[in-house]
Amino acid sequence: MRERGWGQVVNFAIRVGKDGNPGLGPYSPSQAxxxxxxxxxxxELATSGVxxxxxxxxxxxxxxxxxxxxxxxxxxxxLIPMGRVGRLEEVAELVAFLASDRVSFSTGGVYDISWGGAIC
Structure with a gap:
C-alpha cells in the first residue's frame, strides 16, 4: 500500500474496547x-496515502x-436506546464507505456503530 501511495485499512474493535464491560476484563483491553x-x-501513515x-x-x-x-x-x-441490535448489513455499509476512495481525510479514526451509545 505504501509503495502504491494509497490504501484503506479498516480494523474491527467492538465497543467494549472503548467503554469496558463488567465480566470482560481480559477481552476489553484486547479491543482497546x-x-x-x-x-x-x-x-504514522497519514502522509503515505494509506x-x-x-x-x-x-x-x-x-x-x-x-x-x-x-x-x-x-x-x-x-440498554440500547434504539431498542434493537444492529444488523450486519448496517456494519457492512460503514466498512464499504471506509474502504472506498470516497474517504480521503480520515485516518486513526474509530467509528462507533452503536445504535444510540449502548455500552454493550
Missing amino acids: AVIEVTKSVGK LVNAIAPAVTTTLTNADTSPDTLAHIIS
Whole structure:
C-alpha cells in the first residue's frame, strides 16, 4: 500500500474496547489495543496515502450471539436506546464507505456503530 501511495485499512474493535464491560476484563483491553494500534498506525501513515480506521460496533446479529438466552438478549436490548441490535448489513455499509476512495481525510479514526451509545 505504501509503495502504491494509497490504501484503506479498516480494523474491527467492538465497543467494549472503548467503554469496558463488567465480566470482560481480559477481552476489553484486547479491543482497546486494536483501537490504539489504529490510532497510532493511522497517524504514522497519514502522509503515505494509506489510511487506517476502525469500526467499534455494539451488539449485532452474529453467530457469536446466536446462542444468547432470550432473557440476556432482552436485557442487552434494554440498554440500547434504539431498542434493537444492529444488523450486519448496517456494519457492512460503514466498512464499504471506509474502504472506498470516497474517504480521503480520515485516518486513526474509530467509528462507533452503536445504535444510540449502548455500552454493550
